[in-house]
Amino acid sequence: MSKFRKIFLIVFAVVFAVVMLLVACSNDTDETSGENSSTYTEAENSSEDGSLQEETSDTSGGDIQITVADVTSTATFYDTTINGLTVEIFAVLASDTTVRVAFNTCQVCNGSKKAYFVQSGKYMVCQNCGSKISVDTVGKSSNSCSPVPVSAYSIDDDVIIVSQSYLESKVSLFKKWKDN
Numbered sequence: 510m511s512k513f514r515k516i517f518l519i520v521f522a523v524v525f526a527v528v529m530l531l532v533a534c535s536n537d538t539d540e541t542s543g544e545n546s547s548t549y550t551e552a553e554n555s556s557e558d559g560s561l562q563e564e565t566s567d568t569s570g571g572d573i574q575i576t577v578a579d580v581t582s583t584a585t586f587y588d589t590t591i592n593g594l595t596v597e598i599f600a601v602l603a604s605d606t607t608v609r610v611a612f613n614t615c616q617v618c619n620g621s622k623k624a625y626f627v628q629s630g631k632y633m634v635c636q637n638c639g640s641k642i643s644v645d646t647v648g649k650s651s652n653s654c655s656p657v658p659v660s661a662y663s664i665d666d667d668v669i670i671v672s673q674s675y676l677e678s679k680v681s682l683f684k685k686w687k688d689n
Contacts, residue, residue, distance in 0.1 A: 571673050573670070576668055576669075577608055577664070577668065577669060580600045584601040584633065587600070595686070595689055596682075598610060598613060599611060599626070599656075601633075608669065609645075609647035611647050612657040612659060613626055614657055614682050614683060615635050615655065616653060616654065616656070617655075622687055623637040624637045638654055640654035640655070642655045661675045
């Protein structure tokens with residue numbers, strides 16, 4: 510086999526693999542499931558001790574405020590409605606005791622109704638492609654299948670404040686998210 514043909518086959522195989530990965534990450538297999546954006550099953554969210562792994566707070570517009578002292582190793586989800594769309598962030602305490610804050614949508618799978626994360630122990634799991642992300646890496650920009658970082662917030666009197674204007678600038682991340 511000629512060198513050119515070998516190189517062509519290798520390049521073709523790599524391109525094919527990348528395309529297949531992108532298709533898998535963007536595959537929206539359940540657009541008509543009728544999922545409720547604030548309802549998760551106990552099996553999806555239970556830790557090793559069986560405790561529920563989600564708490565949701567609806568701010569119904571405006572800033573999202575997170576009391577730092579309330580953030581634990583169990584992710585807490587905060588959602589608000591902007592222009593008729595639900596926008597959700599979550600906060601979780603990493604093993605180094607830093608608070609991690611991110612949008613509850615995936616950097617790669619965004620655009621799929623299932624591009625959101627559910628906690629399973631020390632991991633956040635993308636419901637579209639199944640990628641497991643350590644809570645220790647939440648909020649870090651990686652351009653991979655991981656939650657979109659919340660990069661603009663302030664801390665006032667031990668309260669994390671994510672402004673409504675910042676949330677409005679990110680609303681496009683949630684146009685096809687869950688029931689939006």
